[in-house]
Each structure stands twice: as C-alpha cells, then as structure tokens.
Amino acid sequence: MVRRNPGRRAALLDAAIEVLADEGARGLTFRAVDQQAGVPVGTASNYFSSRGDILKGAGERVYERLADDDVIADGLQGPRDRARVTELMHALVDRVAAFPTGFLALLELRLEAVRRPELRDVLTHRIRADLDFNVAHHEKSGLPGDGTMVVLLWLALNWLIVERLTLPELFTDEQRHDLVTALVDRLLTGQPPKSG
Structure with missing residues (x-):
C-alpha cells in the first residue's frame, strides 16, 4: 500500500535526486533512496510502486524545488x-x-x-x-x-x-x-x- 505522507514522499524524492546526481540513473534503487534519506529499508517501496515511479517523481520534484x-x-x-x-x-x-x-x-x-x-x-x-x-x-x-x-x-x-x-x-x-x-x-x- 502506498503511503500518503507528502513530507516523507518529498524527502524520498529529494534523496532520489541526490542519488541520481551522485550515482547516475543506474544507481537509483529503492535501497539507495532509503539509505540517502536515512529511513528504514523498505520505506521507498511503501511510497513508490516501481523504480519508474521514483524517476518520474524526481523529475517533477526538481522543478518544484x-x-x-x-x-x-x-x-x-x-x-x-x-x-x-x-x-x-x-x-x-x-x-x-x-x-x-x-x-x-x-x-x-x-x-x-x-x-x-x-x-x-x-x-x-x-x-x-x-x-x-x-x-x-x-x-x-x-x-x-x-x-x-x-x-x-x-x-x-x-x-x-x-x-x-x-x-x-x-x-x-x-x-x-x-x-x-x-x-x-x-x-x-x-x-x-x-x-x-
């Protein structure tokens, strides 16, 4: 089930942006996002159904910021x-x-x-x-x-x-x-x- 805490979701997308910048698209995994965000393993998978969802969300989040x-x-x-x-x-x-x-x-x-x-x-x-x-x-x-x-x-x-x-x-x-x-x-x- 996808969680709906917008602050946590934004923090995970911010972490995804950092991972993309540091590791490239190939380094973007649920585990890497969790680690960058400093949250328990499995948190990102509660908010995003796939790696593609994280990629799309990160694209939107860059512009929000x-x-x-x-x-x-x-x-x-x-x-x-x-x-x-x-x-x-x-x-x-x-x-x-x-x-x-x-x-x-x-x-x-x-x-x-x-x-x-x-x-x-x-x-x-x-x-x-x-x-x-x-x-x-x-x-x-x-x-x-x-x-x-x-x-x-x-x-x-x-x-x-x-x-x-x-x-x-x-x-x-x-x-x-x-x-x-x-x-x-x-x-x-x-x-x-x-x-x-």
Missing part, C-alpha cells in the same frame, strides 16, 4: 530594459547552478528518458510547461525581447549551466558572466554591443 515565487515576482519589478534582462539571466544561471544535484539529476533523467517513454512523456510535459510559463511570464513583464528570444536564452543558458557543473574549469566565472551578457546583448540587438 527550482520554482521560487519571490524570484518570479521580482522579475516583474524594476526597469524594462536590456540591463534588467541581463541581470535576470545572471540570477537565473546562479540560482540553477546553486542546486547542482538537481540539475545533474535532471540530466540523468533526460538520458534515462531515451529508454523510458513514460519518463520521456513526464519530462516533456513538465519542461514544456516550464518553457511556456517562462515565455508567457516574459511577455507579461514588458521586458524587451519576444518568445523566441526566451527559448534561445533557455537553450543556450541550459548548456552553459551544463558546462559550469560538469567541466567547471572550461570557463572562468568572469568568462561565464561575459558570455551571459553577450548572449542577451546579441539576442536583443542582433549584433555585438558597441564598446566605449
């Missing part, structure tokens, strides 16, 4: 110019990179989704909803740029975060900062910003 109503509200504050878009993109990269196990777990889930259509469906739905929300939120904000710019930023910044987490010495912090700034500038103007 990344959602921040204060950050979303903050995006509607301040000036409506390129500098503000740049500031928000720097904050986004830093916020996602501050939850490295979540992002790494999401990468593992994406790879596992290649082999599991039911997981692919969950991730496609969840990521599509996130992307659609970001486009709508940007358009509502009155900031410069359109929905295509938001998608291009999303694609480019996701890969920059991958590089930051998997090959941290590839770019310095200053180079990453400059790349985010250049990306916003070029997407909003179609050309590099003028110096001087």
Whole structure:
C-alpha cells in the first residue's frame, strides 16, 4: 500500500535526486533512496510502486524545488530594459547552478528518458510547461525581447549551466558572466554591443 505522507514522499524524492546526481540513473534503487534519506529499508517501496515511479517523481520534484515565487515576482519589478534582462539571466544561471544535484539529476533523467517513454512523456510535459510559463511570464513583464528570444536564452543558458557543473574549469566565472551578457546583448540587438 502506498503511503500518503507528502513530507516523507518529498524527502524520498529529494534523496532520489541526490542519488541520481551522485550515482547516475543506474544507481537509483529503492535501497539507495532509503539509505540517502536515512529511513528504514523498505520505506521507498511503501511510497513508490516501481523504480519508474521514483524517476518520474524526481523529475517533477526538481522543478518544484527550482520554482521560487519571490524570484518570479521580482522579475516583474524594476526597469524594462536590456540591463534588467541581463541581470535576470545572471540570477537565473546562479540560482540553477546553486542546486547542482538537481540539475545533474535532471540530466540523468533526460538520458534515462531515451529508454523510458513514460519518463520521456513526464519530462516533456513538465519542461514544456516550464518553457511556456517562462515565455508567457516574459511577455507579461514588458521586458524587451519576444518568445523566441526566451527559448534561445533557455537553450543556450541550459548548456552553459551544463558546462559550469560538469567541466567547471572550461570557463572562468568572469568568462561565464561575459558570455551571459553577450548572449542577451546579441539576442536583443542582433549584433555585438558597441564598446566605449
């Protein structure tokens, strides 16, 4: 019988995220989740009927933890110019990179989704909803740029975060900062910003 304690379920999914980040999808077992969560053996199997259920739940949980109503509200504050878009993109990269196990777990889930259509469906739905929300939120904000710019930023910044987490010495912090700034500038103007 599946238990319904939402706090315990969330803690088990948080443990699953840590296992995915540390061990990869192949290391995700009921026992590994129980051990990471510090609960008795068999607890995860009381909450999830299969390993696939844990994978799907972990995919949803990453996004729950990344959602921040204060950050979303903050995006509607301040000036409506390129500098503000740049500031928000720097904050986004830093916020996602501050939850490295979540992002790494999401990468593992994406790879596992290649082999599991039911997981692919969950991730496609969840990521599509996130992307659609970001486009709508940007358009509502009155900031410069359109929905295509938001998608291009999303694609480019996701890969920059991958590089930051998997090959941290590839770019310095200053180079990453400059790349985010250049990306916003070029997407909003179609050309590099003028110096001087």
